[in-house]
Amino acid sequence: MAQKVLDAVKASHAAAIEHTESQHGDEIIWVKRDQLLAVATWLKTEPTMAFDAPVFCTCIDRLDWRPLGVPPSQRWTEDKPRFEVVYQLRSTQHRFRIRLKVAVSESDARVPSLASLWPAFDWQERETFDMYGIRFDGHPDLRRIYLYDEFVGYPLRKDYPKDKRQPLVRRDDLPINPIKRPSIFDDHGKAK
């Protein structure tokens, strides 16, 4: 269905596309990062495309991920892009749907923001920044949306410890024993 979209984007923005995929009826365009805004603007404004509904924006952390059959030595490394930023778009007029993906490395985790085109991506990009630490250039108000400002790190990255907590408040009124008994241990921790 959206093969038309793939063909049209390939025809109009051949230089901006790394490659395309089709998977389970969903068409995916891997876009070069500096061309993302141009491709997205074209998808929105071109009357034969008219992608008017933003569905979601998220990110995939490919740390340690490798496809089946690839030996461990060829796993994703520092110089390979670790993150995939994903934009899903839909055209309610032509009933197209398309997925844009941008590969981003860990050291330069920046992507142009699409919030100026589709305002609904404002909070979605904030969530992606909150959870994965992707900086969206040109975003009007890029700050944490779910977590508190005191939180350090990005919890949905694969290298965040799964049980690490960053409490805001803890009890300060735990019961203390008011009666001081002489300790049965000496200074070295041995029983007297």
Place this chain on the structure above:
Amino acid sequence: MGVELTTTRLEDAAKWAKSSMLDKATGWGRKFSLFSYPFVTACCGMEFMSVAGPKYDIARFGAEFPRFSPRQSDLLMVVGTVTEKQGPALKRVFDQMAEPKWVIAFGVCASTGGFYQNYHTMPGADQVIPVDVYIPGCPPRPEQVLDALILLMDRIQSGRGHSQLRDKREQLIATSQDEG
């Protein structure tokens, strides 16, 4: 130090008997007029509604009246998952309640964090506030809640709630400091 249980002096005996009867009376009054503040954050709230509804009817035990101001309540029911972001709010609600006050952790999430083991869930409401009775279950049956309420009423009657014990502890510290 403290209250002498055996005494031959008539006035001491009368004083002890009077204070003890007063404690019994206030405990009796408190346990049958619990005003609960439901701090409902998650799906356990459905079960809380079931307990408060006519079928299981928490009103039979005098705790029927949920107050939506912590200043008018003396039983805080932490119903559902508490996140780390909610910790300051929960502590503030608890601090605003009038003494003496009691806390029930409703469900495993409020008791221990439940099946969440991650960055955002507080491992139990007792990380922030003292909890008197824990109710396991995901969500707990209404019978469990009623059982916990009866357990809490026993504690209130015998003066073993957290805030009551804290008062006694502070009195003990004060008297021991007065005695030197």
